[in-house]
Amino acid sequence: xxxxxxxxxxxxxxxxxxxxxxxxxxxxxxxxxxxxxxxxxxxxxxxxxxxxxxxxxxxxxxxxxxxxxxxxxxxxxxxxxxxxxxxxxxxxxxxxxxxxxxxxxxxxxxxxxxxxxxxxxxxxxxxxxxxxxxxxxxxxxxxxxxxxxxxxxxxxxxxxxxxxxxxxxxxxxxxxxxxxxxxxxxxxxxxxxxxxxx
Numbered sequence: 001x002x003x004x005x006x007x008x009x010x011x012x013x014x015x016x017x018x019x020x021x022x023x024x025x026x027x028x029x030x031x032x033x034x035x036x037x038x039x040x041x042x043x044x045x046x047x048x049x050x051x052x053x054x055x056x057x058x059x060x061x062x063x064x065x066x067x068x069x070x071x072x073x074x075x076x077x078x079x080x081x082x083x084x085x086x087x088x089x090x091x092x093x094x095x096x097x098x099x100x101x102x103x104x105x106x107x108x109x110x111x112x113x114x115x116x117x118x119x120x121x122x123x124x125x126x127x128x129x130x131x132x133x134x135x136x137x138x139x140x141x142x143x144x145x146x147x148x149x150x151x152x153x154x155x156x157x158x159x160x161x162x163x164x165x166x167x168x169x170x171x172x173x174x175x176x177x178x179x180x181x182x183x184x185x186x187x188x189x190x191x192x193x194x195x196x197x198x
Contacts, residue, residue: 003142003184010180012159013188016195023190027140031108032067032098034138035120036091038130040083055081067103070095090125097123113141136186145178145185147171155192 004022008014028034040056041049059077060069071092078088097103101119108116113135120131129148135141146152148171156174157164164170181188 003187006184007181007188007191010177013181013191016159016191020191020194023187025136025140025142025186027109028138029105030064031105031134031138032094032103033064035126035130035134036070036094038133039087039090039094039125042087042130052082067095067098071099086125090123093124094126109139113144136189141186143183143185144189145175145181146189147174147178149189151193151196152189155196159192159195 002022004017008017037049037053037056040052044052056078057064059065059073059081065073073092075085075088075092078091079085083091097120111119116135116139117128117131120126120134121128129146132144132146132149135144136146153164153170153174156162156177157170160173160177162170162173178185178188
């Protein structure tokens with residue numbers, strides 16, 4: 001059964017899917033670097049985030065740096081490409097954490113979503129949402145639900161007529177609805193974002 005067939009069991013989501021093409025997920029290499037990139041892009045438009053990431057790669061001759069190379073980069077140099085003091089520090093934190101824990105693609109790919117969230121949220125500057133985006137867009141995991149994502153909240157409030165006066169109750173209601181989408185919750189999120197943006 002395709003993920004579309006599975007998600008279409010939800011009558012409200014079926015209407016969303018009817019107007020959209022099927023999507024695919026892909027996995028990318030160099031997961032530690034992608035985590036640094038997602039920190040750099042927080043609260044920025046996609047366009048600005050791309051510019052900053054491009055400048056970041058230029059620090060290393062246009063090549064993707066290793067965590068060791070990132071750690072060896074002075075904070076001021078990172079500030080110089082347009083990162084705030086906090087973000088520059090968080091990028092260094094991620095690189096150091098990856099070195100300390102021997103984290104690489106092979107090791108992370110063997111771990112479950114929950115294990116990856118528990119591990120990476122120990123890093124100062126890395127929250128659950130950041131790790132969920134990494135699971136979806138870098139590791140290509142199919143069953144991730146980003147309950148804290150503002151876009152997902154907006155879409156689900158409208159589609160499912162949810163009350164958002166109490167954030168805790170809203171999230172509980174969202175979790176309950178999304179449980180039926182498993183094991184394809186990532187795809188549901190992708191379609192909800194698409195629906196919201198259109």
